[in-house]
Amino acid sequence: MSSFQELPRWPQLTDDDIEAAVAALRTNRLVGQGNSIVEEFEAALAAGQGVEHAAAVSTGTAAVHLALHALDVGPGDEVIVPTHTFIGSASPVTYLGARPVFADVTPDTHCLDPDSVKSLLTSRTKAVVAVHINGVAADMAALTAVAAEAGVPVVEDAAQALGTEIAGRPIGGFGDLACVSLFEQKVITSAGEGGAVLTDNPVYAERLRRARSHGEGPVEGSPGMIWAHEVGYNYRLTAVQAAVGLAQHKRLGEMVEARRRNAARLSQRLAGVEGLELPVEPEGTKHAFWKYVVRVVPGAGRRSAGDIAADLRSRGVPVLLRYPFPLHKQPAFAEHQGVSLPVAERLSQELLALPSHPGLTEGHLDHIADEVRKAVTATE
Template sequence: MVEEFESALAAGQGVEHAVAVSSGTAAVHLALHALDVGPGDEVIVPAHTFIGSASPVTYLGARPVFADVTPDTHCLDPDSVKSLLTGRTKAIVAVHINGCAADMKALSAVGAAAGVPVIEDMAQALGTGIGGRPVGGFGDLACVSLFEQKVITSGGEGGAVLTNNPAYAERVRRLRSHGEGPIEGRPGLIWAHEVGYNYRLTSVQAAVGLAQHARLGAMVEARRRNAARLSERLVGVDGLELPVEPEGTVHAFWKYVVRVVPAAGRPPAAEIAATLRSRGVPVLLRYPFPLHKQPAFAEHQGVSLPVAERLSQELLALPSHPGLAKGHLDHVADEVRRAVSA
């Protein structure tokens, strides 16, 4: 069942190999390990993302280097990445945040010029596309999350590593299962070629994932339809920037995120969120603490990443999941309009 799910996932993302694992964070860990990231190495990661994009760097004894993001897509800024490259840079992690495609053409060019591989973190981006192709095949490896809140799930937790490189796929497959694999010349026997992990996906989880994967297109379309409805109702609201869909891309809208533009007399985003929650609309700031400002990465506190820092206090994630009907969405939009204009 696991292999059947892997085949479906690989075919759906247009890549040669998919290796199912126990979580999206495990996928990032294994992708980095497959690239031999280790002590003394640096890995460039956006500051505006979930900690699971960065924490696996430290598991391997390497150092995350936090980069800024673009003000419109909130994805990794290629210029910021370029400015941070050193002889110690071992990988670049490009996150397709909220389902919005990162600029893979520019990021891949930056990586290629420096000889640094690019990992796509598409934990939030099943259903996202660039130039008619699904994300996942633009980098050297890609990481999927199947957590219960993601676009599709494998029943609570789960993930996968995608790649077109057979050597990477083989190593990830071995590492997810204690580093064990066949012994050449000794059929039927296995041993541990290296120390690995218990990062396997179970057959039961794979069965759930397979059933969910069959509905991926419909669920993404529902998210896009709900996002369009919110945009239709919120367009023109003074002080509110709506999410963008870069030309030539498809946004999966795992999250529908708006920016509250600061202005005299306008409540800040945190206050608007609190007002909306008091009225029964579950709205939160989107990543209110950039990774480099969190205690886990205290050594980076002095780093200045102005866009990520500004966005942390200005972005709101609005309810938009596929289970919401038009009436729910209209209520959300009406309450947001009312709170922003207060």
């Protein structure tokens, strides 16, 4: 096996997914408030994550945007976000005229550090975004305690974490709102793009559903009439996307278990490799392993993570550095570049994401592990 093309890609849509999309097309009811297929998908998502409400939207970034909108984040406000994450966790803060405040992460889980959050809270803090990175659970007990002491709501960014659990409960109900991504490479997809906001709060739910469709809702006393109660957005999910998402959601459990089996096999094959730290699963949690992320420990005579990644890619293993540029060091957030967040900055040069999705066989995984072992143990 010597080329990238020989490794299966993700996602892998089934005949059930395709048939669901075709059936949705045949309804000739493709979008709009009250679409029955979208509502069925929302109900499945809410039930699966153990919350009362799910509002399906067009992307995971739109989900974060609407969650912050529902919390009335606006100009002059601050929102604490981890710097070690995808930009979609932070960019919606700026859409609303607020300021992202970047926090550090923990060295073991790479999730938001509660102590860093505590040090950054001010009278202007309007929300905290806690990202369950790579499928590992953030420390929601500590994070919600820190936020509650300051009277600040918490938004769970669960874009990478469908299937993740804390104490036997699915993530999504630990914060005030939670955001899901259904992008094509995520645990499940809704035909390429999609997302949802989850909440137990009916007031938030009503506002989310209104804001995703131009802020429109019924005119009291005028049946069948609608008008814009506020300036909203066009963030609706289509029936076709919802149909594919629903078909995939029925297989969520088996896909997560496949990821966990694959992660276990990689860990078994990579155990004992000097200079390599394997992913952790915090006690009492269930890791969904959207990404299998290892740390290359620096040391005399050892190769850097960047060199290892380049070597592996040249030999057909599509390994990438995991978030090599913390958000506070990127040009889009130039005003933050003087901030020091040492853990995230160190991890940006040490983390590698290995292929581990359900489309890989044991043979693929063994090949990946063998190549990683050789690349890590090779000397400079």
